[in-house]
Amino acid sequence: MKRIAVYPGSFDPVTQGHLDIIRRAACLFDHVIVAVSENSPKQYTFPLHERVEMIRKALGSRPRVGVEPFSGLLTHFVKSRKARILIRGLRAISDFEREFQMALMNRKLHPDIETVFLMPDEKYTYLSSSLVKEVAGLGGNPKKLVPPNVSKRLKALSGRRKQWKGIASP
Numbered sequence: 807m808k809r810i811a812v813y814p815g816s817f818d819p820v821t822q823g824h825l826d827i828i829r830r831a832a833c834l835f836d837h838v839i840v841a842v843s844e845n846s847p848k849q850y851t852f853p854l855h856e857r858v859e860m861i862r863k864a865l866g867s868r869p870r871v872g873v874e875p876f877s878g879l880l881t882h883f884v885k886s887r888k889a890r891i892l893i894r895g896l897r898a899i900s901d902f903e904r905e906f907q908m909a910l911m912n913r914k915l916h917p918d919i920e921t922v923f924l925m926p927d928e929k930y931t932y933l934s935s936s937l938v939k940e941v942a943g944l945g946g947n948p949k950k951l952v953p954p955n956v957s958k959r960l961k962a963l964s965g966r967r968k969q970w971k972g973i974a975s976p
């Protein structure tokens with residue numbers, strides 16, 4: 807039986823930390839589905855189709871990894887893909903409480919789904935999508951933090967925002 811793992815997240819946008827986790831998961835499982843979430847109360851910087859496209863482009867052709875959008879209950883998505891493994895990344899103690907809570911809730915909903923935590927290379931442990939956006943928004947270079955296609959998108963976004971501010975201010 808194929809061991810299929812689902813790696814869910816917002817990926818708003820995908821960072822080198824996420825890609826590190828995807829690579830590690832692809833070494834452990836037969837197939838990895840990166841599941842990009844659309845959760846209505848959440849405000850995303852990039853629309854769903856762009857978040858999906860950015861990951862696809864960053865990964866290039868990897869036969870063992872797929873990227874799919876999803877909404878609704880994560881465990882329903884996992885079941886629908888005949889998977890039993892959920893991947894989450896753990897960066898620091900600060901991630902632990904929330905991740906632990908989610909893993910136990912998912913276990914309560916579907917005891918046969920197992921959550922597996924992977925740690926990225928230590929050079930990515932400080933990295934988050936929101937920090938990357940903050941750096942890029944303030945004019946910092948996000949080049950080493952995200953794949954090149956995402957870096958381009960972030961620069962374009964911060965350029966547009968600056969332009970907009972210029973027009974808006976008297």
Ligand code: ADP
Pocket residue numbers: 814815816817818821822823824827893894895896897901925926930931932933934935
């Ligand atoms: P979510 O909204 O589900 O937290 P994220 O895109 O922020 O979506 O994160 C998805 C998963 O990737 C989470 O398990 C998170 O802990 C993990 N993650 C985020 N950034 C990193 C990183 N730099 N290194 C390793 N894992 C990460």
